[in-house]
Amino acid sequence: MNEHKQREEIVLLGKSMYDRGLTHGGTGNISVRLNDGWLLTPTGSSLGRLDPARLSKLDWQGRHIGGDLPSKEAMLHLAMYQERPVSGAVVHLHSTHSVAVSVLDQLDPEDVLPAITAYYAMRVGKLPLVPYYAPGDPALAEAVRRFSGRHHAMLLAHHGPVVAGSDLHAAVDATEELEATAQLFLLLFQHKFKTLTPEQVADLQRRFAKR
Ligand SMILES: O=C(O)[C@@H](O)C(=O)COP(=O)(O)O
């Protein structure tokens, strides 16, 4: 897909997520890998009102080479790309149910959400909790780097999800699946419920490994 089309896709999918309440105000950021660098949403922008011509463009050293000033999470996105050469896009949201899960007590920090459905196991899989650091803190980007070699999706404590995908559609699909599963988990939280077995999850990963 050429750069023009990638810019249009960021605007389209940003507005789609914003219009459905998956993020709000000026929260969240989206990036996409290009042949000659990468695109990132500008700092302070609303994902519902992006301008394709004003998206920030950066090089692989993280230098700002075009458009408006980039998101304060530029180093976090760059860490994901550097550790995940297979990933073509990264989405970060403040989606409500995922944030709620990120502050629950007694989570397993290595795998925050259970495999309630096959689609969750296929699109998200194991979800680690990244300890809290302030937004934009270089320590947050380094913490994300430590997980990103092994995980394409992670949950930032007191903050929200970060999800990479082979392209922007894959990253958005997985982020939406994470949010829907967080909502399901909160609905089920006070109940006894069953999850997929480790064998069922491993089987799904063998059948549908595509991230
Ligand atoms: O939580 C934050 O402040 C950032 O992670 C965020 O979501 C929005 O920051 P910008 O992308 O710099 O607007």
Ligand SMILES: [Zn+2]
């Ligand atoms: Zn954020």
